[in-house]
Amino acid sequence: MSLTPTGDQVSAGRLHGDLHWLFARLKQGLATAEVSVVREHGMSLWGYTVLMAVVEAPVRSQLSLAQAVSVDKSKLVLVLDELEAAGLVRRRPDPADRRARIVEATEEGRRTLDAARADVEAIEASLLADLDADAQEGLRTVLRRLVGTPVARIEDGRQSDNACAADRR
Amino acid sequence: MSLTPTGDQVSAGRLHGDLHWLFARLKQGLATAEVSVVREHGMSLWGYTVLMAVVEAPVRSQLSLAQAVSVDKSKLVLVLDELEAAGLVRRRPDPADRRARIVEATEEGRRTLDAARADVEAIEASLLADLDADAQEGLRTVLRRLVGTPVARIEDGRQSDNACAADRR
């Protein structure tokens, strides 16, 4: 299915100018595609994401890992349980601080991630296939930059206390 | 996408090269910022999105509207209830097909949307503030194009049957 509705009508609409809607739609589309692929490697999508972060840099505490991937620490527990049960990751207590757990990828974790990543990147590549190389690299660069933008900034200035506490409705 | 297994990489970590994660993060950031703003105009974020679609083009049935914004029809009912209760939208039976409801924005709906949209666009503008005008327009163009990409394409080929089912998990 095309992400655009039936009567497209592409360019014009106001809807298609709304960044939140565009991001939501793209995230959703990628998610449904990647979930199935990643599951073939024995992971959930969150598991894949977290594993990527773990492999990328060794982690001295789950809290810092949670912040790195922007997931609630309580949710991270479940994700790590899954990864650990699958033998992709190891938790061991930090000898220096016995409250904390050092999280590190196993060798199999690294291998599995590489395999999964190849598949995921194939999906992403095919999403971007219509764009020329410059546009692709440009897009990634821009997105990376935007993600770095402090939430305070996009919250209209009248921002006071803590950083990224989401507001409920 | 680098095929380099271990040693990469330039710019930033692997996580920040993952499109799904980037989109998810950006959507989430925008959502938390826009929810509060849009609520000041008496709408939920979904209400805002749907109202945009309704104002953009008159709608002959809720089903087509649901497809246009990519929301489940049963969820759309609640959103329209909210908008109608707030007097921003009107539902009336289609004389030609009494099963269907014609959905149209009220005058106040149009006014409220314009006001809300100004605020929302301010938020989005400040998110993009670091980018020069070319990059901003380029980003929007690219995103619009990607949203039009058939999911079948990004689902690795082994996609077969019906048109719109791609979003279901």
Add this chain to the structure above:
DNA sequence: TCAAAATCGTCTTGGTTCACAACTATCTTG
């Protein structure tokens, strides 16, 4: 012309997700 199937909007439901508040155990510090 009439019965069966399809369609539209709505309501209900089951399962999933999520953020936040406890709670336990450690650590820090005064």
Add this chain to the structure above:
DNA sequence: CAAGATAGTTGTGAACCAAGACGATTTTGA
């Protein structure tokens, strides 16, 4: 060593979403 902070885990209640059931209508085709 007491008081408070911090790490990880567990529990809870709300939000969310997709899918099924249903009544009302329309379409189909026998």
